[in-house]
Amino acid sequence: MILYPPHAFDRNEVFIIAVSILSIAVMFTLKRRFPAIVIWYVFLFNYFLGVLVDFTIATPPLDLYDANDWPNYEWFDVILYLFCYPPAAYVVIYLYDRWSLRGMKLLTYLVVCALITTGLEWISDWVGVYHYKGWRLVYSFPVYIAAYWVNIGMLHFLRRQLKHEGRPH
Template sequence: MTDNIVYDNHFNGNEWFVIGVTVIFLAAIWLFPRRFSPTQTTFNLLIGIVLGLIFDHTIAVPPFDLYDVGDQSKYQLFDMFSYVMYAPFGYWFIYWYERLRICGILTIAYILVWTGLSIGMEWLSVQVGVFHYKDSYRLFYSIPIYLILQSVHLGLYREVFARERWKRR
């Protein structure tokens, strides 16, 4: 078991970043026209959190332990709030997919664009101290993770909410 690493012990930039990103992007959801049923909205918000938790708890804990979240290497209460930050990204990912009517080969380009946006947000998160890389972990290692996560998210959304599936009933 490794010792606890303390990166910070104040409520400051990294916590305000998490709060700001969450509030701004959730407020935008409220302000934009509704495109989804309550079930679809809930699905898209929760899938962002769930997929974030799965991958963070796969590669950010032993045996991999590639990075830490928040002010310490031990999980603290506020670290749980940082996962809420993923919720609006799950929503916006599908919102723009549907709004722009992405299909076919453009789906690959769309996932690549969102991977770029995700890398940008992760970079900002590292800059403000939300994430702390350990050992030899580098930002570009997250690219395949985002490609997989967004493909899984889109696949699950399309499977669960396929128009043809609901027309047959």
């Protein structure tokens, strides 16, 4: 099968749908602050990042965890990559930009965001979205800090380029 359907439509699928709807709703509720390119980039970059990380550490030879019902690639993995990860990153860079965080405030903000996301991952693990086979929840915390930090870097990169080209940034 090219893409697997869920083995059984149970709480992990319901959780993914609920989080997706909630994340997208939060994203649309926020007052528009960025040009269209930033929204495109957040989705593309985080989809890319999620696939790259999973493709590297969740497949053999490392194979540290599985997502959802099958060890293979399934429909709900796509929904997870596309509608759960990018909106969360969007909210993080939105609030970072709105509050103009620098220095220690930025570090604290990243730690808090990573803690919240690790908490959400704990719930995901509990409902069966992730199945750890060597990975531990504690490892996710620095990964989230790095991921959000890279996202903030991406925002600065985009702004610098748009400014250089004389476009709205």
